[in-house]
Structure formats: C-alpha cells, structure tokens
Amino acid sequence: MNALLSATGLEFGPRAAPVLRDVSISVAPGEIVTLVGPNGSGKSTLLRLLIGALAPRRGKVHRARGLRIGYVPQSLVLDASLPITVRRFLDLPHRVSDADAAAALEQSGATGLEGRQMAALSGGQFQRVLLARAVLNRPQILILDEPTQGLDQPGQAAFYRRIATLRRDLGCAVLMVSHELHVVMSATDRVICLNGHVCCEGTPEVVTAAPAWRELFGTGTGGQLALYRHEHDHAHEAGGAAHHHHHHSHAEG
Numbered sequence: 001m002n003a004l005l006s007a008t009g010l011e012f013g014p015r016a017a018p019v020l021r022d023v024s025i026s027v028a029p030g031e032i033v034t035l036v037g038p039n040g041s042g043k044s045t046l047l048r049l050l051i052g053a054l055a056p057r058r059g060k061v062h063r064a065r066g067l068r069i070g071y072v073p074q075s076l077v078l079d080a081s082l083p084i085t086v087r088r089f090l091d092l093p094h095r096v097s098d099a100d101a102a103a104a105l106e107q108s109g110a111t112g113l114e115g116r117q118m119a120a121l122s123g124g125q126f127q128r129v130l131l132a133r134a135v136l137n138r139p140q141i142l143i144l145d146e147p148t149q150g151l152d153q154p155g156q157a158a159f160y161r162r163i164a165t166l167r168r169d170l171g172c173a174v175l176m177v178s179h180e181l182h183v184v185m186s187a188t189d190r191v192i193c194l195n196g197h198v199c200c201e202g203t204p205e206v207v208t209a210a211p212a213w214r215e216l217f218g219t220g221t222g223g224q225l226a227l228y229r230h231e232h233d234h235a236h237e238a239g240g241a242a243h244h245h246h247h248h249s250h251a252e253g
C-alpha cells in the first residue's frame with residue numbers, strides 16, 4: 001500500500017513511563033481514520049509525532065515526498081488583547097489571496113466571516129475557521145485533533161458531514177482524534193484504538209467487537225452503536241428531528 005503517512009515502532013516519553021510504545025500506523029490516500037482512546041492515552045502526542053512537531057525516542061515516521069498536511073490543533077489560545085480578524089488570521093503563516101481565503105472559508109462552512117474578530121467567534125465558527133486555514137494548504141491529508149470539542153451534538157454531526165464533503169471535494173485523507181464514538185463510527189473508514197499502544201484497529205464493526213475495545217469503553221457502546229447504525233441506515237441527514245432522535249438513542253449506557 002502506498003501510504004501518505006506512516007510510522008513504525010514509535011516510542012515516546014520516559015522509558016520507565018512511556019507515553020507511546022511500539023505504535024505503528026499508516027494512512028492511505030483518501031481514507032478517514034479516527035483515533036480513539038481514553039484521556040492521556042497519547043492521541044495528541046501521536047498526531048504531533050506524525051506531523052513532525054515532536055521527535056520519537058525510537059521508531060520512524062514516513063511522510064510521502066512533499067506531503068501537504070492540513071493540521072487543526074486541539075486548542076489554540078489566541079490573546080484576546082491582540083485583535084485579529086478572520087481574514088488576517090488566514091494570512092498566518094503565509095499570505096493568501098482574497099479568492100483563496102474566500103474559497104477555503106466556503107469549503108469549511110464559514111462563508112463571509114472575513115471581517116469578524118477571531119475573539120468574537122462562537123466555538124463552532126472558530127473551529128470552522130481553523131479548518132479553513134488547514135484547507136488553504138490544499139492538503140493531501142487533514143489531521144484534526146478533537147475538532148468538535150465544545151460543539152453541541154448537532155454541531156458535531158454537521159462538522160463530521162463537512163469533513164466527509166471536504167474529503168470528497170479535496171480528495172484528501174483524514175486522520176482525526178475524537179471522543180464522540182457514536183458519530184465517529186458512522187463517519188469513519190477505520191478506527192484505531194490507542195492506549196499507549198494500539199489496542200485494536202479496523203473497521204468500526206471489527207473494532208467494537210474486539211475485547212480490548214470492550215474493556216476500555218464497556219459493552220454499552222456496542223448497543224448504542226447498533227442503535228445509531230440502525231437509524232443512520234434510514235438516512236436522515238439534516239433536520240432537527242434527526243438530532244433529537246439521535247440524542248435519545250445515545251443516552252449513556
């Protein structure tokens with residue numbers, strides 16, 4: 001397989017208490033891969049190793065030659081005392097044309113926000129602007145670290161639909177971290193469950209049946225997933241009724 005991005009035998013953190021041990025991963029062109037795992041299981045660290053922001057103690061990361069990565073970090077704290085408009089934010093770190101900025105905003109569902117102050121955006125708008133900045137790089141792979149953090153459930157669902165559309169339009173692969181298991185499962189080609197090491201990986205169906213998954217997330221998840229899939233098969237993509245419906249079927253189990 002010609003992976004866009006891959007890693008083998010990654011080790012990170014102190015030997016006595018490794019954050020990651022023997023982690024191998026690869027992402028093929030066009031696929032959507034989701035990393036799941038408990039807090040502190042090394043998901044963000046793995047993404048940062050893959051983009052080259054951190055160096056592993058052992059192991060290797062391989063990026064396809066000239067690979068264009070669009071990275072959306074888990075959080076970005078902007079100094080509210082330094083005003084910056086969305087348009088100027090999109091010029092960081094490289095200036096872009098107005099046409100490219102407008103196109104990226106449109107692709108990210110943030111049309112017309114150019115003149116707004118970054119500090120005045122809602123959480124959902126902020127995430128979409130971060131996504132627009134990642135899209136500007138014409139990425140072959142989008143790497144998203146908990147992109148829907150702080151969004152309500154309809155907001156999350158809309159965000160994942162947008163990711164699917166972007167994947168189709170840009171032809172890019174997507175590697176993301178998420179805690180929203182039920183939504184992720186419906187929007188993902190492959191799931192990798194991380195807990196310092198790769199516990200299990202595969203299609204959503206395979207992973208949720210794995211004993212390691214059940215240990216981490218309990219058997220309730222399987223039931224919720226079945227419910228979600230059932231509803232999802234009935235295809236109600238947009239509209240408040242669908243969200244309402246989903247909300248009920250995803251009560252904690």
Ligand SMILES: Nc1ncnc2c1ncn2[C@@H]1O[C@H](COP(=O)(O)OP(=O)(O)OP(=O)(O)O)[C@@H](O)[C@H]1O
Pocket residue numbers: 013014019037038039040041042043044045046054
């Ligand atoms: N540069 C670093 N050096 C050493 N340890 C680190 C470094 N960065 C993070 N860690 C540690 O690695 C562990 C995993 O952190 P990480 O942020 O990767 O987890 P996560 O799975 O993304 O968690 P969450 O779901 O809470 O976001 C944490 O214990 C953290 O303190």
